[in-house]
Amino acid sequence: MNRDVFLKRVRTAAAAGRSYRVTTNDRVERAAGYVGGGPDPIARFAEQATAAGGQVDVVDDPAAGVARLLQICAQHSARECIAWDHPLVDRWSVRAALAERGISVASAGVLPGEDAATRRRRLLSADVGVTSVGFAAAETGSLAMIDDGGCDTVASLLPPVHVALVSHEQVVADLFDLFDALESRKSADWPSSVVFITGPSKTGDVELKLTTGVHGPKHWHVIVSRS
């Protein structure tokens, strides 16, 4: 339909509808809904993410985090991983550690000379997706994944196991804080995909019985380093 006619119709209706506005309490403030992270946001994050069905390990340093990642890969007999190209993944020397165990690690992005079909096959056959996060929200135990250069959303979606590596400075207290952090990205380079993840893929569609791993990962691991 013609855009201008459509919008004119909306304008007229919105104006007429103003006689039917409801009364709301304007004194309510956003602060009333602020939960925050408590005295130890990392502990709160772990508690909430666990409640959502995740397996969370809080470790003292990156080295312990990588050790835990290797354990998880061993548990799932992983042979192939896809990983983000992300500063934290580099800093924690994840690729070298995995390679040492004979686990191949490839970028979740497009490899040189790779066509779309080949890439898709490679992604679909990966055993574990290794990512970091944009932010982690303590209030809800959620991870915010921002898909821009190197942080491909497929790494947290296609493999049956997703392991997210989080450093303490990425943890924010409340969902409101998370959105404040996203605000700064709002202008020029607003990403095409931001996904909040709070648990393993889940459905209750048959008799309301919860089942995990229906489309996305069945196993959702988060490793948080306190330093």
Place this chain on the structure above:
Amino acid sequence: MADLDTVARESTSHDGGAVDFRAREHHEFLVASRQALESANLQLALARLGDTLGQRNRDAYAAYAGSAAMRELARGIKDRTLAELDQHLEALEASVRRNGGEVHYAADAADARAIVLELLKRRGCRSVVKSKSMTTEEIHLNPALQAAGIETVESDFGEYIIQLAGQRPSHLVAPAVHLTVGEVAEVLSRHAPEPLPADATALAQFARGQLRAKFAAADAGITGANFAVAETGTVVVVENEGNARFTTTLPRVHIAIAGIEKVIPRLADLPVFLKILARAATGQTMSIYTSLLSGPRRAGQANGPEEFHLVLLDNGRTRILEGPLRESLFCIRCGACLNACPVYRAVGGHAYGGVYAGPIGAVLTPLYDGLTQNEHLPHASSLCGACQAACPVKIAIPELLIKLRDRLHEAQHGSGMLESLAYRTWGVLLRSALGYRVATWLASRALGRSQASSRWLRWLPGALGGWTSSRDFPAPARERFRDWWRREGDRAPATPPRGLDSGGRA
């Protein structure tokens, strides 16, 4: 194009056979609800629904101290946004364009279907995956796509089951809740090389395998939108399975279809809704996946669609926006009112006949589909208020239902002579002390005496019989309070005899 909106409604069986209300939209609330009450499987499923989702919703509100405040804030945002809706839509359009996407305007269902078909045709799309969307149900998109030879697959597990069973969703967030695990196994087994076990996990794994192949091959992904953020041009899709992520990540075209009421002005408004949406829907703190999708993939990005289209749908919404039922546009489709409603929990979603079921469906279906055809829906409520108490944006559903009853009465009876005479007489009697005394004396004689042994009247004469055909009427007291007082008043403080004056429950 054939009028799919009418076809979807042609439920009355012309061949005289029984009608499957699970498969077709209809206007037969009375027949369909009676059938539902007689289905043991359905009754079991509905009992489970109230005990799980309904209870979890109440627990989640109680566990979150900020829930009352956030519900009030969310309600305020909806109200303010609707007051300037045209401006927010223009802002949304500008943002979507800035992100490299396109916005389309659909006046009605046929318009929306034509837009989607044209887009698919233009890009040579032969197969579509969909994530759960009530709006696409509303515009009857699937039959239109199939008629055009486009393979269309629902990817939400519940919707996938429903699609293969040839039925309609019966609940906003749990579309297949009316089916038992055995029935689901039977439906899916028809598409499996060997019979599948009646086990929820095994069935989900089967669907996962089937749907992965569909995701990988699909040309286009179609979704609804829980919210559309004007400021950033973002379509927000909330889900638990990950199928919406697949739908919006792998195919080369993404088409999102949203009612115009889904727009919220600012990114900062979104967390207010996210803090209450999942708590209302399933009692979760957050749903598993919340996708904020803002246009096609950017340069240097390896994932996401090459094209992004947002179809904004009116389809009767502006007509509601300008009137006294405007508040119904606040709905964020969480399903909490369904789980809370004693009527929904007795008759299930299919009885309501339209796309939207439960208390909010009893408001929306008459508004979108016509009041007189859906005359029973505004009455399918005891007005107990459980829906309003559960609603994350506190929609005054009972009040809206009463307004619809008013409107319906006006349409069906006008201001009837007899009725207005009755009320005028009542008015006269109540205005004078003598009139009141005579009237109450007569009532207590006529009704109280006639069935003196019971405090409930099981039968009323003439036009009043409509009341007693399905429920009892409280008998007036045998003795009026004024008579009792004259006799016993000095000997206080006696307990008045049971059933005095009110005649109702003591």
